[in-house]
Amino acid sequence: MNTRLLLIGCGKMGSAMLEGWLAKGLNADNVYIVEQAEAADKLSTRYGIHGVTDVREVPQDFIPQVVLFAVKPQILPEVIENYKPLVRAETVFLSVAAGKTITFFTSHLGEATRIVRAMPNTPAAVSRGMTVMYPTDNVSQAQRDMCETLLATVGLVSWVDDETLMDAVTALSGSGPAYIFHLVEAMAQAGEAAGLPSEQAMLLARQTVVGAGFLLDASDETAATLRENVTSPGGTTAAALNVLMDQTNGLPELMTRAVEAARKRSVELAG
Numbered sequence: 001m002n003t004r005l006l007l008i009g010c011g012k013m014g015s016a017m018l019e020g021w022l023a024k025g026l027n028a029d030n031v032y033i034v035e036q037a038e039a040a041d042k043l044s045t046r047y048g049i050h051g052v053t054d055v056r057e058v059p060q061d062f063i064p065q066v067v068l069f070a071v072k073p074q075i076l077p078e079v080i081e082n083y084k085p086l087v088r089a090e091t092v093f094l095s096v097a098a099g100k101t102i103t104f105f106t107s108h109l110g111e112a113t114r115i116v117r118a119m120p121n122t123p124a125a126v127s128r129g130m131t132v133m134y135p136t137d138n139v140s141q142a143q144r145d146m147c148e149t150l151l152a153t154v155g156l157v158s159w160v161d162d163e164t165l166m167d168a169v170t171a172l173s174g175s176g177p178a179y180i181f182h183l184v185e186a187m188a189q190a191g192e193a194a195g196l197p198s199e200q201a202m203l204l205a206r207q208t209v210v211g212a213g214f215l216l217d218a219s220d221e222t223a224a225t226l227r228e229n230v231t232s233p234g235g236t237t238a239a240a241l242n243v244l245m246d247q248t249n250g251l252p253e254l255m256t257r258a259v260e261a262a263r264k265r266s267v268e269l270a271g
């Protein structure tokens with residue numbers, strides 16, 4: 001992979017993608033990262049990329065094909081205009097910032113800017129990410145393909161043709177890994193309450209979620225069938241699922257409220 005990439009912000013999400021790309025052979029020499037001073041030094045040493053603290057330190061002859069914004073949405077209004085000089089037809093601006101709309105980018109960078117909004121998730125670090133993208137009309141097919149190739153290197157890719165759906169995407173797959181990690185915490189806590197020692201409860205919860213994820217990935221069956229495969233009539237799983245699948249107080253209702261809270265927050269982050 002020889003994509004010329006300028007990455008703005010390399011924290012949890014930026015480094016998850018970068019690690020996935022470098023593991024799949026992205027040429028580190030073609031990558032510039034704008035970060036805060038200490039992070040820029042560490043990243044250069046760790047990944048062999050060019051770490052800078054200001055976009056003006058990027059050599060004039062480095063024309064990025066992709067400028068990727070991976071800073072917090074709250075930081076973007078302060079920094080976005082620094083990147084205006086990079087707007088040109090051969091450069092696509094790819095943003096993973098939750099909530100930040102195409103209108104936000106065009107209002108600061110100009111209508112001609114080619115923009116792809118993307119929502120990845122942190123399993124990208126182990127090439128199991130899920131990314132959903134939405135492009136502006138002026139993004140060429142070649143640029144769409146380039147963004148898709150980049151993100152497909154670290155997981156599955158899907159597109160939406162209605163930008164407002166990016167809020168729902170963010171609430172489901174963007175934030176979703178946190179829900180699963182919390183499920184591990186909740187299962188471990190429940191195991192402890194049922195009498196298991198704390199460390200063993202965590203081991204069981206963790207490996208159960210890892211194993212179920214692998215099984216889901218390896219199997220052609222639906223999640224519903226895999227669930228039914230565990231559930232003996234009148235057995236222990238059925239007893240637990242009676243609680244979890246309760247129409248009014250069960251997990252679907254709780255998850256719907258949680259996803260809706262995240263979707264609303266994504267709308268608010270548009271600013």
Ligand SMILES: NC(=O)C1=CN([C@@H]2O[C@H](COP(=O)(O)OP(=O)(O)OC[C@H]3O[C@@H](n4cnc5c(N)ncnc54)[C@H](O)[C@@H]3O)[C@@H](O)[C@H]2O)C=CC1
Nearest residue numbers: 009010011012013014034035070071072073096097098120
């Ligand atoms: N963490 C996640 O699971 C996901 C995050 N996102 C989006 O990714 C973006 C980054 O989120 P995280 O990686 O979680 O945050 P983070 O705080 O880990 O990373 C942000 C990075 O930006 C750097 N930074 C701050 N000011 C900067 C500046 N002026 N110029 C360059 N870099 C600067 C920080 O040093 C930090 O390393 C957000 O917009 C978020 O909505 C999207 C999908 C999932």
Ligand SMILES: O=C(O)[C@@H]1CCC=N1
Nearest residue numbers: 097098170174175176
């Ligand atoms: O919590 C957030 O706002 C970001 C967006 C999706 C995951 N993390």
